[in-house]
Amino acid sequence: MAEKYDLIVLGSGPGGYVAAIRGAQLGLKVAIVERELLGGICLNWGCIPTKALLRSAEILHYAQNAKDYGLKIAGEIEADLDAVVKRSRGVAAQLNKGVTGLMKKNKIAVHMGEGKLTGPTSLTVKGEKGEEKLEAKHVIVATGARARDLPFAKADGERIWTYRHAMTPKEMPKKLLVIGSGAIGIEFASFYNDMGVDVTVVEMLDRIVPVEDKDVSAFLHKSLTKQGITIMTGAGVEDIKADGKGVKAKIKDKDGKVSESEFSHCITAIGIVPNTENIGLEKLAEMEKGFIQIDPYGRTKSKGLWAIGDCTPGPWLAHKASHEGVTAAEAIAQELGNKDVHPHPLDRRNIPGCTYCHPQIASVGLTEEKAKEAGYDVKAGTFPFIGNGKAIALGEAEGFTKTVFDAKTGELLGAHMVGAEVTEMIQGFVVGKTLETTEAELMQTVFPHPTISESMHESVLASYGRALHI
Numbered sequence: 001m002a003e004k005y006d007l008i009v010l011g012s013g014p015g016g017y018v019a020a021i022r023g024a025q026l027g028l029k030v031a032i033v034e035r036e037l038l039g040g041i042c043l044n045w046g047c048i049p050t051k052a053l054l055r056s057a058e059i060l061h062y063a064q065n066a067k068d069y070g071l072k073i074a075g076e077i078e079a080d081l082d083a084v085v086k087r088s089r090g091v092a093a094q095l096n097k098g099v100t101g102l103m104k105k106n107k108i109a110v111h112m113g114e115g116k117l118t119g120p121t122s123l124t125v126k127g128e129k130g131e132e133k134l135e136a137k138h139v140i141v142a143t144g145a146r147a148r149d150l151p152f153a154k155a156d157g158e159r160i161w162t163y164r165h166a167m168t169p170k171e172m173p174k175k176l177l178v179i180g181s182g183a184i185g186i187e188f189a190s191f192y193n194d195m196g197v198d199v200t201v202v203e204m205l206d207r208i209v210p211v212e213d214k215d216v217s218a219f220l221h222k223s224l225t226k227q228g229i230t231i232m233t234g235a236g237v238e239d240i241k242a243d244g245k246g247v248k249a250k251i252k253d254k255d256g257k258v259s260e261s262e263f264s265h266c267i268t269a270i271g272i273v274p275n276t277e278n279i280g281l282e283k284l285a286e287m288e289k290g291f292i293q294i295d296p297y298g299r300t301k302s303k304g305l306w307a308i309g310d311c312t313p314g315p316w317l318a319h320k321a322s323h324e325g326v327t328a329a330e331a332i333a334q335e336l337g338n339k340d341v342h343p344h345p346l347d348r349r350n351i352p353g354c355t356y357c358h359p360q361i362a363s364v365g366l367t368e369e370k371a372k373e374a375g376y377d378v379k380a381g382t383f384p385f386i387g388n389g390k391a392i393a394l395g396e397a398e399g400f401t402k403t404v405f406d407a408k409t410g411e412l413l414g415a416h417m418v419g420a421e422v423t424e425m426i427q428g429f430v431v432g433k434t435l436e437t438t439e440a441e442l443m444q445t446v447f448p449h450p451t452i453s454e455s456m457h458e459s460v461l462a463s464y465g466r467a468l469h470i
Helices: 016-025 040-045 047-064 081-105 163-167 183-194 214-226 318-335 368-373 389-394 422-434 439-444 454-463
Strands: 003-010 030-034 109-112 114-119 122-127 130-141 145-147 175-179 198-203 230-233 236-243 246-252 258-263 265-268 272-274 305-307 353-355 360-365 378-384 400-406 412-419
Touching (some): 003 016, 016 030, 030 130, 040 047, 047 081, 109 122, 114 130, 130 318, 163 183, 163 265, 175 183, 175 246, 175 258, 183 198, 183 214, 183 353, 214 360, 214 368, 214 400, 214 412, 246 265, 305 318, 360 422, 368 378, 368 400, 368 412, 378 454, 389 454, 400 422, 400 454
Parallel strands (some): 030 109, 175 198, 175 265, 198 230
Antiparallel strands (some): 114 122, 122 130, 145 272, 246 258, 360 412, 378 400, 400 412
């Protein structure tokens, strides 16, 4: 006989486990199904452990440049790859235990195994206990996504890596090829470069981090090149051959010339594939390129079946998945009779993006180019970190903040940042956009001194020709 719940969540990533917790907070009887590790890719193989790796690389960078801060460090400074990876895995393990604790605290039943839908609100789970049958009033699919393979070369974990292999390398690469310059590709390029590896990035579009503002892309390109990374834009990898000695790649450059280069390893970072096949979705949901189509609250075309996170249309970000999880759980509680909850649909215009390379980049809203394409009369301003006292004192004067406004209404349309700790500061602009702020409120806001965040204020002033410190 099937176990019955109010809500079953299929997948325990940052969307799934948050949806389960919010459902439980609202008084629902909740179960979660997971085939691998609680916390999903983000906590175990993505967002969190990669930041642990990048932190180690950052510390190494500072130690190697200690003289810039008037310090002397005796002896040779080098990275212990095994220790760096061990620390990263320890961080992931700690957070996995934390999610396990949250499930217990919120009385959420955990079913470990492969879940497959047998209807909009029923599924089977094949795990250590054999096959279990589960039923619920509502089901949320939160199965996430995985790395996309090259059409002519699949990742083998030896020479050709996805992000998972790059996080637990068996050896330090000597010469690394990174295919793709989105957030994942650039973060690993930055990490391995700081660790002393010869890195080449190949991007088929005309600039790196192509979803970012053109000024940010150009600045980052110049900075990474200065750090020693070789960057090829408007280029493509035509073929890859891997053997025990390394990787041979045929690369077509922006002029159409094809040449063969040798590398010790290759990371493919060319996008993701949603984990939506073979889980019973074929007749239950509308699909487009494998992604589940949903309404602004997460509903699919089948009553009682919902979807959130990376298995739905992008952007494919952990914080977007978590927000969708809360929205879906609240909408479900409302349908089940809770009149005190009022879910709000996700506004994709207010989702921030962060890339934790060196220097960091962060953004929210429209780029200047996209704002103009949308028909806005734009006011945009940029303030460089070289004009910011705190950035200079920290030895982090590389970077800038850029803001984009609607010239007619003063609405903040977008904000774009590159430099130290901008991934922490972008939330100020995200709150502003959510509150539909204008330049007037931002100009009248008192920013603490000395902080790098003062560059945010100055960029707003610069948008209206009023910058004070440049």
